[in-house]
Amino acid sequence: MPPPTQANESAEVLFSVQGLWCTSCALAVEARLSRLPGVQSASLHYPSATLLVSGTHDALDEDRLAAVVRRLGYRLAPPEAARDAEARLEAESRYLSLRLMVALAFGMWTMLASLLIYAGALPHAGLEQVMAWVSGAFAVPVVGYAGVPFYRAAWRTLRARRPGMDALVTLGALGAVGVSLWLLYRGSAEVYFDTAVMLILLLLAGRLVETLCRHRGLRALQALHTPVGEVARWGRGAWQACAVEEVGEGDRLRVAAGEVLPLDGTLCDEEALLDLAPLTGESAPRRFLPGEAMAAGCRNLGPPLVLEVTAVAGRCRLDKLRERMWWQQARKGELQRMADRFAAWLSPLAVVLALFTLGVAWLAGMPQEEALVRALSVLVVACPCAVGLAIPLAGLAGSGRALARGVVFRDPGAFEMFADIRSAAFDKTGTLTPGEPQVIAVTVASGVDHVSLVGLAALAAQGSQHPLSRALCRYARDQDVQGAGEMRQEDERRGQGRRVELVDGRELLLGSGSWLKSLGIEIPSGTDEATSEVALGVDGRWLGTFSLGEAPQPGTRETLARLREAGLTLALISGDRGPAVQRFGRLVGLGPGECYPDRLPESKSRLVAAMPQPSLYAGDGINDVLGIATASVGVAPLGASSAAQEGAAVVLLRPGIGGVETAWQLARRTRRVMRQNLVLSGLYNALALGLAVSMAIPPLVAVLAMVASSLSVMANSARLGWGGHEEPADARGAFGVPGEPRVDEPTLKANRAA
DSSP states (O other): OOOOSSTTSEEEEEEEEESOOSHHHHHHHHHHHHTSTTEEEEEEETTTTEEEEEEETGGGOHHHHHHHHHHTTOEEESOOOHHHHHHHHHHHHHHHHHHHHHHHHHHHHHHHHHHHHHTTOSSSHHHHHHHHHHHHHHHHHIIIIITHHHHHHHHHHHHTTOOOHHHHHHHHHHHHHHHHHHHHHTTOOOOOHHHHHHHHHHHHHHHHHHHHHHHHHHHHHHTSOOOOSEEEEEETTEEEEEEGGGOOTTOEEEEOTTOBOOSEEEEOSSOEEEEOHHHHOOOSOEEEOTTOEEOTTOEEOSSOEEEEEEEOTTSSHHHHHHHHHHHHHHSOOHHHHHHHHHHHHHHHHHHHHHHHHHHHHHHTTOOHHHHHHHHHHHHHHTOOHHHHHHHHHHHHHHHHHHHHTTEEESOTHHHHHHTTOOEEEEOIIIIISOSSOEEEEEEEOTTOOHHHHHHHHHHHHTTOOSHHHHHHHHHHHHTTOOOOSOEEEEEEETTTEEEEEETTSOEEEEEOHHHHHHTTOOOOOOOOTTSEEEEEEETTEEEEEEEEEOOOOTTHHHHHHHHHHTTOEEEEEOSSOHHHHHHHHHHTTOOGGGEEOSOOHHHHHHHHHHSSSSEEEEOOSGGGHHHHHHSSEEEEOTTOOHHHHHHOSEEEOSSSSHHHHHHHHHHHHHHHHHHHHHHHHHHHHHHHHHHHHHSOOOHHHHHHHHHHHHHHHHHHHHHHHHOOOOOOHHHHOOSSSTTSOOOOHHHHHHHHHO
């Protein structure tokens, strides 16, 4: 977000924090930054290491924030690109793997020695004493090297006055070593070096599994288009290679067959066939006409094409999508804030309970060894690993799953709100329709061939940027009809039509019926107020009329039917005239009472506010921004204006509204998993602490129970990425403009090969 002009105005900045080790580190950074003067809030998403800070302009100075974070032992950097996040996670995986191998290599001998002592397999007490020292010796590399990251994180969180899980892990591991050394000093062989070893080993294994889960969730961002290094740019009369960063707006680039468009732009050639699968997941390519906008990441399936750049590197649509994902990951929903509050007071509570257990045991006359062991078990069992991971992992898995299915959740709070929606309202043009008209019916004059009519109409419309002319050209291409003839002169009159003179002397008139009538051509009167009619005349004679209108995106009717069956109240709110809206409503299965035509932006907002709440509104234009802001959840469909996308909490990457149903299902599943994780972690800590305080639990058993709780949360979150059913085929629909035929797989492969 750009900085405000006044120093006291509120703003937000986004950073990446390097060196994080656990959720406690993230909470410590948040707590330290939140205490700075002028900072309103700080939110650090641990899985993606994304930091969002809100406050006054002066308080958000990068050098000032970086100095505070550096004193805690971390580093502030710009938001990570997908490949940087991948490299960071790979480095973390290697870091964890090395320490885990050390813990395994030495810890196994510690465990073996302890097992021989516990099992009573040694012949006399002297040998047990020797084996206890051996157990401690092999525990030194584990405690002294493999566990260093926990100690470092514990010190940093203590400095930030926000001790968390690592402080408890450090107390537990060092406490187990201290108790064991004290027991050895007293001549006892019942040592607990194995507890410290298992605590560090299993937590390192859990961190590695957690990193792999984060790796899987962030792959959704890396799967997006990564620009090529060099492009072919037109300059000095030839195509020259240059770095993609050097390309400016208005430059012309050449994209060879089979290559991916490096930047956003408009088509300069007569026609192009593009595969938009990286953006939408659809397998059917789409034809593009001159002047149409094309997005980076699409693959050219036809001959080499030329595009005029409209967005430079870093400002393309996919770059903005990555940026939205960063902002989304940094924000926290209510469930996440609840989990953070729970984890924040759980660690101090565990220390208090451990001291309480130790004092009560001593007052009850319990032996010192047993009292210390029980206090140690309380510390170990209370580690809030599962609480810290409950919401972030579920949110990351849900976001990755949604992105893979063409839905971007820009606000994590939308996961919670979307799951509760009771009503859904939709704009018509550009949301339920592709935004461009298409030929619905053709009326042919007596004695005129249909193919000839279409060919002449396409010839007359060639070169025009009017939506109706473009629809006629697209219709001719779909019918595989070529324009017969060559233009000599053309003249387009705004709001009336086109006059085209052919080389053979014929004069074509293409336009509204009233315009042709004013020129003395007799044509039948139109009958349908819900459609636009374009008539064609040749040398003063009417040849035919094309009826054009808006058709729904494929799967719209089925999607709305399923939403209605789920109990949602539906509405079609449009600024178009009544007959067109009512006709379209019938096409998609909406009744007259669910269609609201002739609505201005203010009336759209009032209608959305009057619907059952929480509500959803999907719209693509500037006139829909107010409705998006009024609704509980705003949705921007594919191709929406930048204003609509900025105001929406959810952005769709596939044509049509099938993504609304997908987002609703995923939101319900994600929120369910979040709540399950909170319940699992909360029950574990409540039961485990209660048992550890009230009865003797071996520290090793406490370690295993704590790790099992964390693994259960990870496995439950992973279900979002691995499970779930796919959308019905009719909800995904054909790609591109309705009416354009789908391309079967053999044809698609042939196009790619060409």
